[in-house]
Amino acid sequence: MSELYLTDCYLKEFEATVESVKDERFVTLDRTAFYPKAGGQPHDTGKLIRNGDEFPVVFVGKFDGKVSHEIEIPGLKEGDVVKGVIDWDRRYLFMKYHTACHILSAMIHNETGAKISGNQLAEDKTRVDFNLEDFDREQIRSYEAKVNEIIDRDVPVSIAIMPRDEAFEIPSVVKLKDAFPPEIQDIRVISIESIDRQACGGTHISSTGEIPHIEIFKAENKGKNNRRIYFRFV
Incomplete structure (x- = not known):
């Protein structure tokens, strides 16, 4: 997984491919700009978009070396191409x-x-x-x-x-x-x-x-x- 925020903190949007989905809620991507909760800094929020359908991201954490995105609405599956949008003000x-x-x-x-x-x-x-x-x-x-x-x-x-x-x-x-x-x-x-x-x-x-x-x-x-x-x- 490529963690885009490490080199570009100003990246607000990005495209990625879904690598896995657990319990219909926890999504890993091949690349992400979402910051996971760590080091005293809270996680990012935002949304993942697939063909116009929006999946709000309500929590981001890092587990076993991979960033996991918790989505509010189920529906994403492995192989989906998504657009990630960061809640920029936060x-x-x-x-x-x-x-x-x-x-x-x-x-x-x-x-x-x-x-x-x-x-x-x-x-x-x-x-x-x-x-x-x-x-x-x-x-x-x-x-x-x-x-x-x-x-x-x-x-x-x-x-x-x-x-x-x-x-x-x-x-x-x-x-x-x-x-x-x-x-x-x-x-x-x-x-x-x-x-x-x-x-x-x-x-x-x-x-x-x-x-x-x-x-x-x-x-x-x-x-x-x-x-x-x-x-x-x-």
């Missing part, structure tokens, strides 16, 4: 949130040395978890202005599929070395020019200028050495 919102999350995470790490332990994107807000003992709320508020300054600078964002050995020469990527099994020889790296380089499988915008300003509206302790920041677009 996808584009998550692209902007995901890149903003990378910028904020880079700010936190560069200024405190804290490791980012997780993130979760949603349509109305996003959160970042990080490992830090002290919780300086004034410092956290300063991140908001710094992230917005990077947004205003319209910094380029790029995607590169890199050989494993080359990717592990990047300090921020080598920290995740144990997360990549030996059989993974190519690693996808998201670069925000002069700001951050991270291994990431999610979708991103191509320039920070596409992101609205952020507002950090909540910060809380989530246990020993675990801190959480919530932000949203304004």
